[in-house]
Amino acid sequence: MINILLIVFTISLIYLAMANRMLTYIRIIAFQGALLFGVAFIELIEISLPNLVFVLLETIIIKAVAIPLFIKYIIDRNHITREAEPYVSNFFSVVIVTVIILGSFFLANAITGTHVRKIFFIVALSSLFTGLYIIITRRKILTHVMGFLIIENGVFVLSLAVGSEMPMLVNIGILLDIFVSVILLGIFADKIGDVFEEQDVEQLRNLKD
Amino acid sequence: MSVAFLISTLLFILLISLVHPGKKGMVAVAGIIVNSVMSSWIAVAALSGNAFSQVLNGGPVFGDIAIRLDSISAWFILVTNFTMLMGILYGRQYLRHHPARSADMSMHYISYLLNHAALTGIYFIQNMLAFLCAWEIMAITAFILVIFEHARMETLKAGINYLIQSHISIILLTLGFIWVYTSTGSFDFEAIRTYCLSAGKEAALLLFLVFFVGFGIKAGFVPFHTWLPHAHPAAPSHVSGIMSGILIKAGIYGILRLLLLMPENHLAMGYFILAVSVITGLYGVILAIVQHNIKKLLAYHSIENIGIIGIGMGIGTIGVGLGSPFMAFAGYAGAMLHVLNHALFKSLLFYSAGNVYNALHTLVIDRMGGLIRNMPRTALFFLIASLAICGLPPFNGFISEFLIYSGLLSAIGSSHTASVIILAVIALALIGGLALLCFTKAFGIIFLGTARHVQHAEIREENNATLFPMALTAILIIFIGLLPQLFISVLRRPVELFMNMPDLEGMRVSAQIMQQISIAVWGLVLLIAILWLLRKAIASRQVTVGPTWGCAYTTDSPKLQYTASSFVRSYAKIIKPLTITKKSKDEVLGIIPKPLHTETHFHDKLESGLVDWPTRNLRGFLGRFKFLQNGSVQFYVLYGVVFIAISIAVPLIINAVRNLAHILKHL
């Protein structure tokens, strides 16, 4: 079951690569949140109840609902255009993301230890690098935040792999998630949206040498 | 003693910053005197055989700091003390013409005092780390001294150029010291000897090269000389004087100290030094002649004289290698005496140039002329120093050059590499001839004839307080020239150190020759005096004064005079391949042309090749990476990704290639 969920998660990454609209991005992120809820539920069923509840609530409420809604709110508030405006063509993006997933796969294959569940590792790494890729190739500042959220999701997947042994790390990871999302999105909604007219990263290139 | 020295230095620094601006100079003079007396006291004792030695506890970092003063250091200390004292006496007066703020003055005098202290430290300290500290303090304070007139961009540029090059020197010294320290675990200079004995000849020679370049930058050996012609004109005259007279000699001291510590490879080192020095001497004087800026001209002459000193050191080292006491003595004694001599006449030349600058506010030779009538004493001093620097009897330059010649000539007789040595002889002869050309030009154009340019203010001779240190220096120049045998006996002990045994033979022969030279020189002076008296007796008193013979052109026009450029024109044509000549010339236009203006500048080819070109390229290369911090967050993230990806991928790829190679091998 977990495998199926994680594979769907990976497919959502590929879909992300060819998505054009901001709204699609938001949907994918929400969808990933829901997927992670399922993974966490199955994976962490053995840990103590309060912890489990906290983790599950966090994934379903924050990841799947609150953050996507908040992003939606920001888009509406700041009149951000709907296009994601990538620097590279979507076709190329799909190729790259596929390469990333394949690379992660090969890397995981290189691991000799048998006790590690490779699927987690593959998904996490793909998610991490896809997130980084999104950040690098998209033009809007908000897409950077979303790329960061993808990375967070990947990290969450990875933390789930060890979660049953060290639930503390999952909690820390979630803390990070909340912290950073709140801060980044908060600044975004509050400051950048007001100060900069265009929501383009080109606006943020004044500090350079 | 060391503690007393430090305390007095600190005390005077404090005093300088506190007293009234007018008194700062006096305090600095007092400080130099006090410090000089302290160090000279020990130095004189060391020269008479009681070497000074002390060990200070330098804490965990430095370890034991060995303070030792053997006769070589003592000689350098005495030379330094005299020159520095004259320098401050002159400088105090020189700075009257340059109204500066109290803070500038304080900084200048404090730097001067510190510079003297650091130089003293260099000669005393035989602990590598402490030596480096003293060395750098010397460089930094010299830098501050150079940029006294810091409002001008060129001055600052020259100063920074100097600072960077001396930093490169420090880096090389550091490298050498690290080398020795890693192998021996000791910071003491003696560790160099230990290392060389244990490491084998090739390693020792390589170590020597590293040190030589490090010290050579400071000394100004070609091709490491490029900072000199910029720093000297930029500095105030007394600073140029002490820099040229003393600071660059610290490099010579370093090389001498090194030669003392290197137990092997004498022949290889000797020939190397000789070769570099021959090039240095020739290159320096060849470029000196075409300079139009008096101080730049003198700076190139410093390079030349370093070459002469180097020839002496080289021949001395070869002498040690061949086991020829006379050669070794003549070489080293010549080199060390020339250190003193050059300090004397070069500082005197710079002081005279300083007087001229204060009178005319220009350093360009072609704008001067006829100053001998307004400034007869300055002119006389310049003349004496010029004669001395050309190595003409009866002045001191001749004595040291003669010693070096004797060393070379005896080398011709006794070694199997006469053809190499004869090149050095030719070089030395050429250097003499070229120096003559250069200083007839300098003296003739600056002081003789009539003014080549309208001089606005009335030109007056400097006051006696300014002339006093110059006079003292001049007297010493003549004194050495007339009584060289005294100095030979002083130099016996320092030179003996190189030969590891009391050498009476070389010393006795040299002393005899010096005795003869003294007689000959007195004869020359006497002859001139007699003929002069005869002139008074015989020559008719009937004297007519008229204009200069102008080929029937009777109106005297200063513009018709020979200028510095025209004086060396045919020479400049000969040496054209060695320099980069930049000419700016106006075209003759119209029926009645406007006044025309032509300028010619000679640039140092080595500098543009060895300094400018690499610097430019390095800058260009580094400039290509300016895209790194381009303000785009995406790129910043990318760096991390690339770093991680490469760190993972490269070992994998290497592994894969290795495996492939393995498979291919099996096939």
Added chain:
Amino acid sequence: MRMISLLLILITSFFFTGIIIRTKSILSGRKGPGIMQPMKDIIRSLRIGSVYSKTTSFIFQLAPTVYIATILMAILFIPFGNQRGVLSFNGDFVFFAYTLALGKFFMIIASLDTGSSFEGMGASREALYSMLVEPAFFIIMGSFSLLTGFTSFVDIFSAMHFGSYVTYGLGALAAFVFAIIALIENSRMPVDDPKTHLELTMIHEVMILDNSGYDLGLILYGTNLKFAMYGALIANFFHTPGYEWYYSIPIFFGVQLAFAVTVGVVESFSARFRMNHNPQFILMFTSISLLIFLGVLLLTGKII
């Protein structure tokens, strides 16, 4: 006895230029002035009054004195056969060369002292040529000190001819170079023409345009002395040590006479070079002197 070379040179100096002029006159078909005539001119000019340019300083008046003094000083080092000169020590030829340079220095700055365009020209040339000629002298002396192992005039000359006959060949070559050096140093043909009166083409003569009276006399006499001095040096190549004085003194005068006549002949039959060819010409003699050095290296087997 040490004074003998000095005395002989002084005697020669009285006749030397006279002989040159006489030779030239005879070769051009004239009778010419008496041999003592140039000396008489000099003595006269020593006594007459002087004209000084108003731009000159004490340098101008001091220079001729220094000049003549340095030449006299240099003469003191010249040996006579194996008889030492008045002064002699190891490396005395260095002193010899540098003393002469001192005189030259003063002559050059004295001519710059007048502030004339012509004299500056002469000074410039003089300085350049003497710079170029210096190495040739040192190479020759260096070669002979390599050959003999000694470093003073008298030792070199007395030891020289104990070698093979090749040394005589080298000596002849050296004599030739010395003769040329003497011509250059005295600014004679083919480097310079003392008879020309176009200032632009002169070297030595143009330097002393403004000298007169006693000073001019000294300078003119200096030329005579220098010729005699180089003649004496050349003569030393032909002395074989051990000759008695009644052989050597005639040899000395014979060589001097031959030298003077040669100079006269050269001046009569050759044209002077263009000014800008002179450096090459002078450098050529440095090359010839290097040949001597190479010869010595071959002789002594010290070639690397």
Added chain:
Amino acid sequence: MIGIFLIGSLLISLAYFFSKNHLLNVVLAFAFCLLHGALAIDVYIHRDITQLVYFTPDALAVILVCVNSIICIPVFYHSFVYFSKHPYKPHEMGLFFGAMVLLTASISAAYLSNHMGILWIFVELTTLSASALIYHRRNKLTLEGTWKYIFICSISITLVFIGILFVTLAIQHKGITDLFYTTLSENATLLSPFWLKLSFLFIFTGFTAKAGLVPMYTAGIDAKDKAPYPAGAILASVLMNVGFVGIFRFYEITSHTEIFAWTNNILLISAILSVFVAAVYMLRVKNIKRMMAYSGVEHMGIIMLGIAAGGIGYYAAILHLILHSFAKPALFFQFGQIYRTYGSKSVYDVGHYFKYNITGALVLLFAFFIVTAMPPSGMFVSEFLVFKSLFASGYLWVLILTMILLTVIIWAFGKNVFKMLFIKPVDFDESNVTRIPFSESLSQYILLALVVYLGLNPPEQLVSLIHSAISTLPK
């Protein structure tokens, strides 16, 4: 004591957020400095005694906490000076000081923590509090700087987190269930090298953002530039040490494993690239603050060279770290005065500083010589030892390359500094130059004197502390 410190700092910080009274601010600053000082004394006395489970003041932590508590005094002093010269709203001041207390406290806590997770949390806290400081001036550029800083730091901190997860993978089934550095260090040989390699790579890359090393140094430059100068002083010194601590602690773990040589290579590459980048930008940059920030990159590169070379290099690196933490704030404080005189950060606008403020100019002059490690600067000693270790471990070409790059840096730095000191400024109105009293330069003199003293004649306690800090590393 650590607990008291953390709670106390939190309280002081909270008090600041609500304080609108200047006097109260001063009192709180005093209180915090005292508290921090007390912490330093306490951890010095109770070395290696674990407190609150997660905090173990080992030698390195003790040294750095002491450094931090020394630095925070002038930082607070200059912050007050800063506020007395710049117009501000009361709550801005409260926010500034609150964030500063939080930053300083979390920096110290990060030094002290012995657990990967806790260290990580406090590092995250430093990012947050630092961004409040960077955003202090609230204009477009500071916003950009803050955004970049937070963004890059967040990504880096995520990378660190991934690294930590890899560590847990590495220790899986090895019977270790916690992430204490001491435990990991003891069981280092048990860990799976593959995961250890990966985790080192991620943790190192992540912490370079704080430490100011290639590859993630970038946002730190903007942050140091945009933060007010007292905050810049913290960012450029003690905060960089946090990054160093993060790397160093993990390096200690790997030092006992088979991947040790590999980690050294990674450090070496990053270090050389850092010096290189510093050289590239020192030549170009005309903004004084950014220049100083790049100089920090250079020094961290040198420190990492020392670590990578090993041997005496460990000692040298830690010494260099300490000295750098003292020297760099002095430069930043002095920059504050320069800015007050000229109202510009650009080298083009600043000139002849020697005339307008001689004490300050001397600070700049000395600081230049000290920061560029010219003897007798203390940093010369540490650099000398770094070079020595490079030489001894056979990295001759690295050594030569570094020396060339350092020369370029000195040249570039010197040109700008001397231009500021001596060349007449263009378009500068001399008539109303503010006289700056000597007292404001005093702290810089003290800091610089400390650098010289600690470098040339380090007290025995410091030497033994450094030695015990590196005692677990292979000789």
